[in-house]
Amino acid sequence: MEYNQSEMNTSRDPGFPRIVALVPMRHDSVRVPGKNYRPIAGKPLYAHIIETLLACPEIAEIVVDTDSPVILSGLRQDYPAVRVIERPAHLRDGMIPMNEILLYDTSQAPADLYLQTHSTNPLLRSQTVSRAIAAFLDQQDMHDSLFSVTRWQTRLYWRDGSAVNHNPDELLRTQDLPPIYEENSCLYLFTREKLAARNHRLGDSPLMFEIEADEAWDIDEELDFTIADLMLTRRLAEDRREET
Secondary structure (H helix, E strand, O other): OOOOHHHOOOOOOOOOOOEEEEEEEOOOOOOOOOHHHOEEOOEEHHHHHHHHHHOOOOOOEEEEEEOOHHHHHHHHHHOOOOEEEEOOHHHOOOOOOHHHHHHHHHHHOOOOEEEEOOOOOOOOOHHHHHHHHHHHHHOOOOOOEEEEEEEEOOOOEOOOOOEOOOOOOOOOOHHHOOOEEEEEEEEEEEOHHHHHHHOOOOOOOEEEEEOOOOOOOOOOOHHHHHHHHHHHHHHHHHHHHHHO
16 A cells, blocks of 8 residues: 555644654664564554554654665555665664664754654554553653653562562462553654754653553564564454454
């Protein structure tokens, strides 16, 4: 399916902050070769997050920063509404910190607020992205950034065997343990000012935004790819059944 620029965000209120979505995508991947453009549930991996973001009326523009000729070609052909930035040579090394790439990208695409996500989060729903934006804007007087988290209620230990979040002498049910939250890398919201001042996506008082585990799957290993493929294929089949 081809998306036109006119299909994006025509219903946004003129007074609404300009939000640009940033999606960095590298061509190479060490643990899952070619993962960003590898087919999953019938489409290249990157297509799923792009379509999620295109379905978010709050987002004014989607910007993909990539060094991949495969992704560049695919985006220009199938998603002309997406702005593509070819990553400069000095930012292509795999050891370059993400914050340096974000500083470059934000200099190329002015916005009031930036939302960053990854192609490796194909299960993320547009409704969840919209809820995160709404939550941040509603609490912006108390928080200067947002990051998404996954709740864990399980018995965790440090390497030396000491307990992290429970008393081993008191065998509570796992559902009664105090939750611990993992930064899941699905969503970040921040301003360029804070990014430049702290050289970090997270500001001084970030808001944690919880995402259900079945949406927060991040593809980092081959097993992740296999599981995400199964989950996404099943979800898409269920969505098609509901539409008929």
